[in-house]
Amino acid sequence: MILPSFMVIPLAAAFLITLLARRDGIGAALISLVATAATLGLSVYALVGFGGSTVVYSMGGWKIPIGIPLVADSFTVFMLMMVNLIALASLAYSWGYLRWLGSDWKYYALFMTLLTGMNGVLITGDLFNLFVFMEIALLAGFALVAYGGQAHEFEASFKYAVMGGLSSSLILIAIAVVYSSTSTLTLAKIAEAYPALGPGLKIWVGVLLLAGFSLKAAVMPFHAWLPDAHSSAPAPISAMLSGVLIKTLGVYVLIRLFYNVFGAPTIFLQVFLVLGALSILLGVFLAVGQWDLKRLLAYHSISQIGYILIGMGLGTTLGMAGAIFHAFNHALFKSLLFFNAGAVEMGLGTRDLRKMGNITRLMPMTAHSSMVASLSISGIPPFNGFFSKLIIIIAAIQARQPVFGFLAVIGSLLTLASFMKVQRYGFRSEKPAEAAERKIGWSMNLAMAVLAVLCVLMSLLVVPGIKEGILDPVVSAVMNKTGYAELVLGR
Amino acid sequence: MTLYLLCYALFLVGLYGLITKRDIVKIILASGIMGYAVNLMIVLFGYKRQAIYPILEKGKPVASMVDPLPQALVLTSIVIELGTTALLVALAVRLFRKYRTYDITKIRRLRG
Numbered sequence: 244m245i246l247p248s249f250m251v252i253p254l255a256a257a258f259l260i261t262l263l264a265r266r267d268g269i270g271a272a273l274i275s276l277v278a279t280a281a282t283l284g285l286s287v288y289a290l291v292g293f294g295g296s297t298v299v300y301s302m303g304g305w306k307i308p309i310g311i312p313l314v315a316d317s318f319t320v321f322m323l324m325m326v327n328l329i330a331l332a333s334l335a336y337s338w339g340y341l342r343w344l345g346s347d348w349k350y351y352a353l354f355m356t357l358l359t360g361m362n363g364v365l366i367t368g369d370l371f372n373l374f375v376f377m378e379i380a381l382l383a384g385f386a387l388v389a390y391g392g393q394a395h396e397f398e399a400s401f402k403y404a405v406m407g408g409l410s411s412s413l414i415l416i417a418i419a420v421v422y423s424s425t426s427t428l429t430l431a432k433i434a435e436a437y438p439a440l441g442p443g444l445k446i447w448v449g450v451l452l453l454a455g456f457s458l459k460a461a462v463m464p465f466h467a468w469l470p471d472a473h474s475s476a477p478a479p480i481s482a483m484l485s486g487v488l489i490k491t492l493g494v495y496v497l498i499r500l501f502y503n504v505f506g507a508p509t510i511f512l513q514v515f516l517v518l519g520a521l522s523i524l525l526g527v528f529l530a531v532g533q534w535d536l537k538r539l540l541a542y543h544s545i546s547q548i549g550y551i552l553i554g555m556g557l558g559t560t561l562g563m564a565g566a567i568f569h570a571f572n573h574a575l576f577k578s579l580l581f582f583n584a585g586a587v588e589m590g591l592g593t594r595d596l597r598k599m600g601n602i603t604r605l606m607p608m609t610a611h612s613s614m615v616a617s618l619s620i621s622g623i624p625p626f627n628g629f630f631s632k633l634i635i636i637i638a639a640i641q642a643r644q645p646v647f648g649f650l651a652v653i654g655s656l657l658t659l660a661s662f663m664k665v666q667r668y669g670f671r672s673e674k675p676a677e678a679a680e681r682k683i684g685w686s687m688n689l690a691m692a693v694l695a696v697l698c699v700l701m702s703l704l705v706v707p708g709i710k711e712g713i714l715d716p717v718v719s720a721v722m723n724k725t726g727y728a729e730l731v732l733g734r
Numbered sequence: 735m736t737l738y739l740l741c742y743a744l745f746l747v748g749l750y751g752l753i754t755k756r757d758i759v760k761i762i763l764a765s766g767i768m769g770y771a772v773n774l775m776i777v778l779f780g781y782k783r784q785a786i787y788p789i790l791e792k793g794k795p796v797a798s799m800v801d802p803l804p805q806a807l808v809l810t811s812i813v814i815e816l817g818t819t820a821l822l823v824a825l826a827v828r829l830f831r832k833y834r835t836y837d838i839t840k841i842r843r844l845r846g
Contacts, residue, residue, distance in 0.1 A: 371807055378814045385821055394832035395843045401758070401825045408765045408818055409752060412745075415772045415811060422804070423779040471844045 245285050246300040246313040249323060249362040250376075252278050252285075257355035264348035268341065271348035275355050276334050282362065283327035289320045295716035297730040299368070307429055307732060314368035314430075314731050317716040318567070322365050322495055325571050326487045328697075329578050330358050332690045333479040336582055339684025343589050344477055350390060357383035357483065361491045368731060370418055370428045374411070377459070377492055381407045384488060388476040399468075399475035406468040410458030417451035420444070434504045434728035449511050452500055460493020462552060463522040466545045470529075473541035478585020481537060482578035485544045490570050494551050498566075501555075503727035512556045519552030520647055523654035531661045536584045536594045536669060539661065540577065543620065546654060547573045553651060554635045557642045564718045565634035572627040572701060576619040579694040583613040586687055587669070590679040596665065600674020608688040612695035613670045619698045621659035627701040634705070737778055745771035758826045758836045762819060769815045773808045780804030 256278035264271035289298075297316040301307065315323075334354065341350060360380025367373050385407065389400035422428055424444055425436035437445070454465070461469035473485050501511055526546030533539035547569070554566025586609040587602060588594050603610040619628035632655055639648030704714050720727070748771055751764025780801035786794070788802035826836070833841050 371810070375810060375814065378818070382817055382821060385825075389825065389828070392828075394829075397825055397829045397832060398841050398844055401822070401829060401841075404818065404822050404825065405752065405761060405765060408822075409749075409768070411814075411818075412748075412768050412772050416745075416775065418807075419772070419776045419779055419804070422776075422807075475844070 244298075244300045245289065246298065246315055246366060247302070248285060249282055249366050250359055252282050253355045253358040253362065257352045257359065260348050260352045260355065264351070268348045268351065271351035272334070272338055272341075275351040276331070276338075278355060279327060279331045279334055279358065282358070283324070283331050286320060286323040286327050289315060290317075290324055290713075293317070293320060295720070297720075297727075299731055299733070308427065308432065311372050312368040312429060312431075312731065313366050315366060316720045316727065316730065318495075318498075318720045319365050321567070321571070321713070321717045322491065323362060325574050326358070326361050326365065326491060329483065329486045329574050330354075332578060332582075332694055333482050335686045336482070336585070336690040337477075337479045339687040340477065340479055340585055340589065342684065343681060344391060350387070353383045353387050353390070354480075354483075356380075357387065357488075361487065364491050365495060368430050370421060370430060370433065372428075373430075373496065374414060374418060377414075377496075378411060380488065380492060381411070384472075384480075384484060387480045388472050388484075390477055390480065391475075396475045399471035403468045403472040406458060410455045410465075413451050413458070414455035417448055417455060420448055420451070424448075430499070430504050431728040431731035434506070434725045435732075437505055437725075445505075445508070446510075449501075449505065449508065453497070453511065453514065456493055456496050456500070457518065460489050460497065460548055461545055462493070462518045462548060463525050463545060464518070466522070466526070469545060470538055470541040473544060474535065474537035478537075478581050478588065481541075481585070482581040485541065485581060486574040486578035489544065489548060490551075490574065494548065494555075494566075494570055498555060498563075498721055502563075502721050502724055504725070506725045507558055509558070512558045515552045515556030516644065516647055517556075519549045519554075519556055520650045522546060522549030522552065523650060524549075524657075527654050527657040527661065531657060531664070534596050536587065536596055536665065537581070538594075539596075539665065540580050540584060543658065543661070544573075544577060546658065547577065547620070549654065550632060550635055550651060553639065553647050557635075557638050557644060557647075559638055559642050560718055560722050561634060561641060562638035563721050564714060565631055565638050567717055567721070568634060568704060568714060569628075569631035571704075572619065572631045572698075575694055575698050575701060576616040576626075576628060579612060579616040579691060579698065580620070582687065582691050582694065583609050583616065583670070586683045586691070589681055590683050592680050596669040596672075599669045600672050602670050602672075605679045606683060608691055609683070610670045612691040614666065615695040615698050617662040617666055621662050622655045623659075625699065625702060627698055627704075630702050630705045738775070741771050741775045741778065744774070747771075756838050758829065758838055758841075761838065762822045762826060765822070766815070766819055769811075773811055773815075776804045776808050776811070 260271045295317045300313040302311045360376050363376030385404045389396045458465040473481050530539050530542035551566045551570050554562045619626040622629045622632040636648045748764050748768030785800040788799040
């Protein structure tokens with residue numbers, strides 16, 4: 244079976260790196276590239292080979308009420324592909340970027356641990372196991388945010404770690420309450436026992452889990468740590484955190500718990516809608532005023548998570564399709580934008596939009612790919628961001644929630660305004676030309692080019708023939724709601 | 735019931751410290767207290783009055799044992815907390831070297 248290898252391969256790579264790698268880190272980079280390519284290959288194989296069916300693997304041969312099952316349905320496999328794709332691009336980017344930052348095997352070992360945690364969260368079918376993998380990913384994340392060793396990086400990492408500890412406590416209380424009331428921790432068994440619980444207990448568990456995982460997803464009232472942590476981390480790590488970590492630990496878990504385990508209770512869907520609208524507007528308002536490029540991008544992450552929450556909160560098939568599609572698109576263009584920001588920081592030595600100049604000539608790949616990503620995130624037609632936002636807005640109108648559709652449109656216009664600012668002052672500014680301080684490596688250009696091409700190609704996912712093949716099984720796996728439990732338990 | 739309320743009070747003590755204290759070391763201690771409260775609560779959920787330790791022996795009825803699973807969960811969560819606390823302390827040491835203070839209100843280079 245290939246399901247355990249999603250955790251085993253990166254974890255083994257992390258240990259191999261600590262054992263074998265020398266100080267310069269080239270061997271470490273090679274080991275981690277091979278491991279991530281292997282997990283990406285496996286996830287693509289799973290996407291094609293499983294054909295939308297739910298595959299269950301019992302760890303150690305222990306059957307479900309006792310052991311920990313690994314569950315891969317099409318939603319899991321789709322997210323696995325997204326995570327490993329971005330991880331591979333980030334590693335390729337790191338190859339060049341770390342020359343400047345100081346290459347070290349510790350970075351790659353931590354990166355592999357981060358990947359282990361995220362793959363584990365996606366593939367596990369057990370609530371406590373999910374918590375453990377989440378902590379693995381978070382611990383690696385805290386260390387990676389502080390990797391550069393500058394004062395503000397330690398500050399951001401400390402804030403992130405304290406907030407992470409708080410949210411983990413909330414989640415742990417929720418897990419304890421769930422266990423004491425249902426006597427099981429397997430997600431599928433919880434889904435079976437959940438309807439029999441009292442209404443007060445349902446609200447308790449729901450609120451605790453919502454608060455805990457919203458902190459991980461940096462939804463608006465819980466967002467305070469994100470702009471610091473994501474703007475202080477090294478660029479490839481910002482891309483991983485903003486692109487996929489907040490989606491695996493936040494959005495994926497929220498969808499899995501509230502749809503597949505709790506059966507999409509209306510009261511929490513309403514909360515998703517309100518939190519989503521709040522995140523879209525406040526996130527984008529805070530972003531418009533920023534002059535620090537990476538901080539601006541970090542605030543946009545909050546705003547884009549809001550779109551995903553609105554799609555989730557509508558509770559319709561179309562809304563969920565929009566949410567999942569937007570999650571994938573956001574992973575692509577936000578990672579690309581963070582790569583661009585890192586390239587500019589490395590080339591010109593600044594992150595301040597007012598100090599950038601002449602990027603089109605000095606770093607053509609950065610300038611062009613940033614244009615693609617900016618158009619994608621602002622929702623301009625041929626690019627992927629347009630289609631996912633359009634789906635979410637149409638779904639909002641169809642679900643008789645036109646207010647939220649309207650708020651999404653306003654958020655999109657403000658996003659466009661702030662990225663016009665980024666292009667006008669930053670990437671396309673006409674400042675007098677100086678030579679770049681450093682040349683950016685070919686691997687960084689390659690990573691940016693691949694993501695830019697994918698940004699355009701992924702808009703094909705809405706084309707009828709391809710949509711049925713890839714996106715629809717994912718959405719039906721989620722909208723099947725507690726049918727998930729029957730598939731896992733094999734009834 | 736009293737025990738649960740005391741647990742909750744301990745959690746609130748931790749949360750209060752986490753929110754109001756200015757000293758980094760105290761914040762770390764507060765997050766530790768919060769973790770202890772949660773761990774204590776999980777063990778309490780597995781507790782039964784007048785029950786015995788959960789080790790299978792001949793002639794010992796299973797029904798009179800406490801639930802062993804919460805104890806296993808707590809062990810895992812204590813180890814995780816140890817890792818988080820160690821990381822926080824390491825960060826506190828590095829922060830002190832950079833800023834020469836433990837006061838969180840003076841460690842404010844990130845704004846906006």
